[in-house]
Amino acid sequence: MSEHDTQTAEPTPSDEIHHLEQQRRANRDAVRALGVDPYGQRTDELVALADARARYDEAADLANQESVAARKQATKDGTPDSDLPPLVDDRPRVRIAGRVVLHRDNGKLVWLNLRDATSESFQVAVSKRDCDEAGFGVAKKTDLGDVLVAEGPLMRTKAGEVTVWADAVRPMSKCLVPPPEKRAGLSDIETRYRQRYVDLWATPDTMRVFTLRSRLVGAMRRFLDSEGFIEVETPMLQTQAGGAAARPFLTHMNALDIDLFLRIAPELYLKRLLVGGMRKVYEVNRNFRNEGLDKQHNPEFTVVELYEAFGDMASVCDITERLIRELARVAAAERGIEGLVLPFGDLSIDYGAPFERIRYADLFERELGFPMTDTDAVREKAAALGLKTSDDKGVPLDDVLIVNEVFEAVAEPAIDPAKPTFVTHYPASLSPLTRPNIDDPSIADRADLFIGGMEVGPHYTELNDPDIQEAKFREQLAGLDDEESTFRNFDADFVRALKVGMPPAGGMGLGIDRLVMLLADQRTIRDVVLFPQMRPEQA
């Protein structure tokens, strides 16, 4: 074992190791035999592969080629070495790092292709003549998937490919696990989710999606900050799971010996901050809901929730529209798309045009052909569609709940998925915690944004009368079944906060995972969550 080695491996029983891993261990030993530690050290001044390609200098490359040719010709003509014309080499040099994705060994010349997060493939040539001896040996013994650093001048090959003509190659890390097939890549969905560390390097699209996700979240923060919002962090561990109607996860805190819930929404804490005097606040963080998983639901999901004191539903709709347009701009730039029409599956969604706004009642009547106030027609339609008209215990649903069943079955799917659309003016009884419209108390000042057939997030004018809030809380609690009442109780402190006085406000929440799905053109939430929830593997 090499004296350079700083990490000494525990011996592993070789009969338990797959023969392909054993072979890779043997190649690692061969590198050690060269006196090189296969697990390298800190390396400064690395250039990203995309930047390395941009640094190529055609004129310098040509000048170098001419001077090499001239010296070769002079040697052939018998010119003594001391009288040869000077070697001209102003080619830019780079030091690069990446995973080996292709390896072509031509004997005394080895071709490698490296990949990093900025480029799928960048070619490196390792020649016995021009590279140092250890580096050449490393290149010969490299396996696909190893992490290498290479250094040398940028040149263009006969075939026209910009290449680093290495004079040094150093191993940085060994890939002992055989990588996916070099061309087809990793296609097994389960492996992609379970071993995201492989998927990320082996599937360039995966790296692109998560890079884009990061850019979008960053752009969102910059946008909101520039609008005068401040970012806050409120409890994820809550003694009561409020702010939404969803089944929470339960945990226990030993120090205080109390049960705690993982939050289902930050809403009630953010509103407390408005009471405290923060005017514009937002939080980007995880919510947890103990419910089913499907293409649009992961048990933990990221939401931006935002409150604007002295605003209302319409003012936060306006913020959302400008925010999403800005994010579409970032996504378009990142994906190399001109304009603000972004593909999502078969759809082309136009983020540049003003978002549609339609009242709930108008959308209902437009799609059903009769007004939602025509309860006989509504019940008839619900029956015809085979919709639920009573609850689990057989108690008939209120008219408005049946209206909503019909609405969700017929009107909601009729929203043009290619046009971001706010549905506004919901029936008040559907949104008990929303402030009623000032002109018509049967209507709640709530707007839901739909894009690409998905519900992206609600917008509200917030209730700020503590007595009404308390009455609605109590009304809601009275209607709970046994299971729900175990995790939902009266939030007296929130009512106390409202008694201190919360300014009128608009609030909204956007599902960031769904937004990233739309802007990164991914059909399932699992493809925009790095480590989606999976059943544990058995040992």
Add this chain to the structure above:
RNA sequence: GGGGGCGUAGCUCAGUCGGUAGAGCAGUGGACUUUUAAUCCAUUGGUCGGGGGUUCGAGUCCCUCCGCCCCUACCA
């Protein structure tokens, strides 16, 4: 919860009517100093997801369990 599909070499996949388990890539040995999925010669590699059954014989048929995917239902 209900229905459907899938699971074969490290990876990507074939496998006919139930009759000795296959290919490409990767790997290994060899040749090669401008390759591009390099090429050429030789070659290793399998508990066919696990268990049980039917059969002279099971990757293939049946039962069961595990995992994943899709549809559907539930879900602020």
